[in-house]
Amino acid sequence: MAPAIELRSLYRRYGRNFVLADITLTVEAGRTVLLKGANGAGKTTLLRVLATRLRPSRGAGRIFGADLAREAQSVRRRVAYLSVLGGHSPTLTARENLHFAATIYGSPATVVDRSLASVGLGGVGDRTVRTFSSGMKKRLGVARLLLAPSDLWLLDEPYAALDEEGKGLIDDLLTDAQARGKTVIMASHALERCGRFAEATLELEGGRLRRADPEVQHV
Template sequence: MPVVTLEGAVVSAAGYPLLAGVDLVVEPETLTVVTGPNGAGKTSLLRLLGGLVGLSGGRAEVCGIDLAAGNRRALRRRVGWLGHEGSFYDDLSVRENLVFAARALERPLSAIDPALERVGLAGRSETSARLLSAGQRRRLGLAWLLVRRAELWLLDEPYASLDDEGRDFLDRLLADVVGAGATVVLSAHDPLRSSTLAPRTLAMAGGRVVGDVPGGRP
């Protein structure tokens, strides 16, 4: 059963269509990259999939939840969101942010240390999130998702601000989480050039999907 099924999905804000009839099916345990220029509708698509904006028209079913029925809150607990602005409380430490997320979702606190180890922030667990570099903030956001164990990962331009080492790390992490059963949809300005991943690549323009290149072997 697909994780995402969109049929003519429309999202509008103040009368302006952000998504103008998107048809999309995303199968479980896959990695999909949504590309396109600024204003193409990439972030709006991710926000729709995360239940963060309402569906204005068409049909949308994500993780088995019909978004037209309006139960977006139920969907949100099953997705993980990483925005490009940072995704946590700046005045809390790295560990306190993760403790908050774990408690909110009733996840075991024992998941925090392995997640910090995995993203390379074990030595900075008591550092205020405000003091992290852009790349470290991205890693904290990923640790937040690891602690959450979300079914559907929605990453808005996760490669921005990452150096080569960071990009390689993210490639490996995404390969692992997809291998572990999660589904990942991420946005990027350009198609990924990765030696580890060979994702399906969607091209968006004007709020529509205008290209769809299936994934394959890296």
């Protein structure tokens, strides 16, 4: 079985600056990995590269054996990304946003209400997202994640903006993901909380993976 993530000397550049440099990494399927690092270390950029939003400037990468650049469409079928911003259309209601996601992923429309209820947004499904707080948008992002039949979850600051109850939802989500054998990469500053679930920790520093331990490149 192909590893969930396989990166070989991957670089990503914004203008003249390399935001990611020489990233070589293998993550086996079913692992939960915490990605840590200071602001600007390249965590979000790495997640966006893995989600196929950004193309590698140099080097190569594979997700479940599919090439990040040449087989991006195959990669997208197996990856779901929870962004910091939420990624919802602000002028649509929560329910409309999820209906659209369900259509894209080929999920039945009946799961929309169940997803909304599972993240505690059952009562506000008909409100437009622009009236939501940051925490509610994050919860809606989690509801969308549940609709996607993906094998690799990329979570960018999953605990940010959430209250204690919301953080509990993420805990449940991660427990469930591990039980179902999903691969999870989470970039976070909530090290203690994420640490409860992470089977390995990767640290980015100035766009490079720290290599104090050679094993860190194969998790």
